[in-house]
Amino acid sequence: MAGRGRPRGFDRDTALRQAMVTFWERGYEGTSMTDLTTAMGIASASVYACFGSKEELFREAVELYGAMEGDKALRCLETSLTAREGIIGALQVNADRFADPATPPGCMVALSALTGTTDNPELRDFLAGRRALVQQSFRERLERGIGEGDVQDGTDVDAVAGFYATVLQGMAIQSRDGATRARLEAVIACAAAAWDSLARGPERPALR
Amino acid sequence: MAGRGRPRGFDRDTALRQAMVTFWERGYEGTSMTDLTTAMGIASASVYACFGSKEELFREAVELYGAMEGDKALRCLETSLTAREGIIGALQVNADRFADPATPPGCMVALSALTGTTDNPELRDFLAGRRALVQQSFRERLERGIGEGDVQDGTDVDAVAGFYATVLQGMAIQSRDGATRARLEAVIACAAAAWDSLARGPERPALR
DNA sequence: TCATTTCTTTGTTGATCGACAAAGAAATAT
DNA sequence: ATATTTCTTTGTCGATCAACAAAGAAATGA
DSSP: OOOSSOOOSSOHHHHHHHHHHHHHHHOSTTOOHHHHHHHHTSOHHHHHHHHSSHHHHHHHHHHHHIIIIIHHHHHHHHHOSSHHHHHHHHHHHHHHHHTOTTSOSSOHHHHTTSSSOTTOHHHHHHHHHHHHHHHHHHHHHHHHHHHHTSSOTTOOHHHHHHHHHHHHHHHHHHHHTTOOHHHHHHHHHHHHHTHIIIIISSSOOOOO | OOOSSOOOSSOHHHHHHHHHHHHHHHOSTTOOHHHHHHHHTSOHHHHHHHHSSHHHHHHHHHHHHIIIIIHHHHHHHHHOSSHHHHHHHHHHHHHHHHTOTTSOSSOHHHHTTSSSOTTOHHHHHHHHHHHHHHHHHHHHHHHHHHHHTSSOTTOOHHHHHHHHHHHHHHHHHHHHTTOOHHHHHHHHHHHHHTHIIIIISSSOOOOO
């Protein structure tokens, strides 16, 4: 297993993490190979030898991002005693991340390839799929809540999961616009206050 | 006032509208001059002569977008009898726009320059300012509602305005990901159901 | 020691980016 | 009719894009 030839002069995980931060900050299209090689501290040929291409590097970076934060939110959903606690907790985990001064503001999955990838539908769908997974995990947690009794039977789990996913994605933009941790908390508090109207009452909320 | 020299061979408003749609679809950085000249049907030299630069053209396109939709939402806020009706109505006006099959999905102001403009802070701030204006108009409508009695005195208007702005921005991403008009309506219904918990009760919503 | 393997450095590739210069075309003013 | 003005067409500019080829450097195995 030990390589035969000259060993790699950089740490792959470290380089990937630095690439992730760069993509997170500047987006996929907004990040040039020069940006990457500068941040990673290696030459472009090493990037291609180690990661294949800019797009493959980006996909790995997104998976690393998901492994770091997504897992924490998923664990919050799983270990929570109620669906409300789980979903609101997941929002808070993300708010922590979005407002962390050590990393770029907002969510990499939500923001790094929304537009500008019109002629790369695979990459767009890749990220859209990651976003859909979050929404699906919300829905599954709501369904579990129905089974466990803390969510009223008859709740429109698709609508409620979509609502909280929408709030989460909106928080990513708010964070990009400079929203502090406290402001994100205030948004979450509002979303939490809506809970009983959505997942407690058996009737669909009236629109007007 | 009648021009002396050769008259322009294209309609400025039409060309601007086509540029707006292109920026809306592909984002600022994702739109090339070739994309623009193709969509507008004119050569790049004509673009520069008529609009100055790509960035100035984009700013004009954003202002046109705001004049088309922002005004409708603002009128909804002004003419509504209650703050609730105004803000929920503004969300619906935007949902109409986001899901209109005749135009690109989602919101141009929210999506067209979120990342990829790291080295152009003026442009980023320009769009962030437009987003802040929406949030401010929500806040002002809430304050008016307090004065008119349909919003409980003591309501945290900053938090509530931020919440509904967050939902609106999240809807833009949902729309980009393929959300139908009906799904956006479901999100709005959830946001509307939260209203009484936020703007009716005098107490701040409890977080847990 | 030396051949082999792998990585790094350096340089370059064709394509595309936004922007503009120069010249030709079409209108008005005198 | 002719000069003037303005627009359009054509071509091109230097910069930058993602990607890779070739050669030098540094490790291992025999």
